[in-house]
Amino acid sequence: MKISEIYAILDSIAPFELQESWDNSGLIIGSMSDEFDDIVLSLDLDSTIVASAKPNTLFITHHPLIFKGLKRVDSSKYPSNLIKMMIKKDISLISMHTNYDKVVLNKFVLSEILGYQDYEQYGDFILKFEVNQSFEEFVSRIKSKLNLPTLRVVKGSEFIKTAAICTGSGSELIGSFEADCFLSGDFKYHTALESYENSLSLIDINHFESERYFGKSLAFYLQKFNLFATITNSINPFEYR
CATH class of the missing domain: 3.40.1390.30 (NIF3 (NGG1p interacting factor 3)-like)
Structure with a gap:
């Protein structure tokens, strides 16, 4: 399946044009003409999720990995480290934030x-x-x-x-x-x-x-289009003690 096809489906669920002006929802990494094998839904991305993902996966996240403009790509720092890993593994990313x-x-x-x-x-x-x-x-x-x-x-x-x-x-x-x-x-x-x-x-x-219910809610809609996704979640950076 091409990214352009699922992008159209996602747009029918929560139109990307509804996002706030300061948001960065949409196709973040990849090309509309790219094809993918698996869909993974997550609130965010972290190094563990990306490292364990299969090549040619499409991630759909709630929060955009790239939110503000990057002035340099330092692969030792987040989010550039994840971007490098994703490009190497042919992993694509679409985010649905304020529109969703x-x-x-x-x-x-x-x-x-x-x-x-x-x-x-x-x-x-x-x-x-x-x-x-x-x-x-x-x-x-x-x-x-x-x-x-x-x-x-x-x-x-x-x-x-x-x-x-x-x-x-x-x-x-x-x-x-x-x-x-x-x-x-x-x-x-x-x-x-x-x-x-x-x-x-x-x-x-x-x-x-x-x-954290982003994946669960979106999976419900995708099933109506006979699309099935793996639901995961990024780490919560906070600990409660």
Whole structure:
């Protein structure tokens, strides 16, 4: 199968034109005319994944390996080390980032992982849903559904009527919606303090942990086109102790 063929399929699932202007989704390594043997889905790429991949593999990742322009290619440093390995093994790469967030990933995590089927969408990235639980009960549910041993939280109120979610990193979206609690990742200290003072509860569901379902969600769509992929995940660089 040619890359151009699967690219068209991916574009029908989450159009690449929907990506943010600062994003770099699309074909990152390879040519549209190239053919591939295997498909591997992953949140990111790391040296272990690339080293163990078969030659002529197509990786489809959520995060683009090349995000900002490279000024030099130093094969001893990330990401150039991975690029060198991939070129040697005829490995191609397509990334689906903000276009996929907008169309698939946020909705998949909320409905299929957390179990909230009814929601309203605010803008491109925010999904708002009803909770009607105490803060402590809601935190316990989220911890259980995401299988997280610990959570960083900001308790802005005792009761959560409505909540909003943005997988990955969405703190800059605070203020664009009205809710009692916001679920996202990568919250900073000053964001937490401001939210506390404004009675907005926060649940930090972490970047990796909230987006690690990328492969599972995309595999579901690919099966509709009789395409089957291996699902893997890059390492989580954080350790919790």
